[in-house]
Amino acid sequence: MILHTDNINNKVKSGLYIVSTPIGNLSDITLRALEVLEKSDYVLCEDTRISKNLLERYQIKSKLIANHKFNEKKNLSKVIDILKSGSIVSLISDAGTPSISDPGAILINECASNGIDIFPIPGVSAVSSAVSISGFSDKYFFYGFFPEKDKQLKEDFEKFANLEGCIVFFISPRKFNRSIKDLKRYFSNRKILVCREMTKFYEEYIRTDIETLEPFKSDPKGELTIVISEKVKEKNSSIILKESDKISIQKLIKKLSIKDITDLISQNTNVSKKEIYNYCLKIKNEK
Known part of the structure; x- marks a missing residue:
């Protein structure tokens, strides 16, 4: 059963809706996505067989139109005419968020050029x-x-x-x-x-x-x-402290702890923390 909201701000207006659908588990769909799909005059999808399973699961009877990478350009004029008539059209992919490595960008750009409203309905993304x-x-x-x-x-x-x-x-x-x-x-x-x-x-x-x-x-x-994973930043322990860093340490040694100075200086140099710490210790012992 689909739950509906009475909030006036959530009213489904005419335009194109980019609706995210589950990437596997059919329970991974938002209530708003279900509401938009139910109120859509047409739902554009990659494979009608796959999308039919989703719509039938939630008793949605909106009309499906196949819209995949092989026919999206051919469909363009027809879909734009439907949208200009004031219809509500949803675009879904077989799984996840449309136009993310899936068809959709061509239609979205054409809608933007024609002043047709485009609304994202967030949800699952691989x-x-x-x-x-x-x-x-x-x-x-x-x-x-x-x-x-x-x-x-x-x-x-x-x-x-x-x-x-x-x-x-x-x-x-x-x-x-x-x-x-x-x-x-x-x-x-x-x-x-x-x-x-x-x-x-x-x-x-x-x-x-x-x-x-x-x-x-x-x-x-x-x-x-x-x-x-991200690239690991390796600090070269063979790099020695610059004279400017040594002067900074000498100024800070009476104000901050050795640990705090080490952390501060290491942010702007490739010198290892061990070398910075040892220099701080040396300066402190000389005082």
């Missing part, structure tokens, strides 16, 4: 779900699907290897197995989280160091979402 359980940096770069050509993949890896945050990819298990050698080459000294079948019955999460990463013995079903 990207944010994977990052949220990774334990890695909350600053991340989302790439999408791996390119098919290995040459392009290596070129991209070389660029990504210098990014500071973590990196999120979509990939098939077979392609993942073929890419392990390059992952180890470009992302050494990092950790990786491999997410398979998230929120589904056979969900699996593999956490390991890149160096110990092993291929799947057999190709599991579905796509993988992988998260590579």
Whole structure:
């Protein structure tokens, strides 16, 4: 049964709604998403068979229109006319948030050009779900699907290897197995989280160091979402303190503790904390 809200601010207006749907478990859908889908005159979807299962689960009878990467341009004029007539149209993908590595951007841009209102209905995303359980940096770069050509993949890896945050990819298990050698080459000294079948019955999460990463013995079903941890900043203990840092320490030694000075100076230098601490100790003992 669908629950409805009486809040006037939540009234479903005419326009295009980008509705997030479950990535596996059909219970992972918001009440607002259900309300919008029920009130939609049309629901654009990638595969009508998959979307029909979701709508039938919640007794939603809105009309489905297949809208996938092979026909989204062909559908464009028809959908824009429907929206201009004052209809409520929802766009969903097979799983997750539409237009994130799924069809949608072409229609969204056309709606924007025609002054048609576009509303996001937030919900599940494989990207944010994977990052949220990774334990890695909350600053991340989302790439999408791996390119098919290995040459392009290596070129991209070389660029990504210098990014500071973590990196999120979509990939098939077979392609993942073929890419392990390059992952180890470009992302050494990092950790990786491999997410398979998230929120589904056979969900699996593999956490390991890149160096110990092993291929799947057999190709599991579905796509993988992988998260590579942020680049580790290594401080070079061979670098010595600058004279300017030494002068700063000498000024601070009577005002702050050695620990506080060490923490402060280390923020702006690649000198190891141990070396800074030892210099502070030396200066303090000389006083």
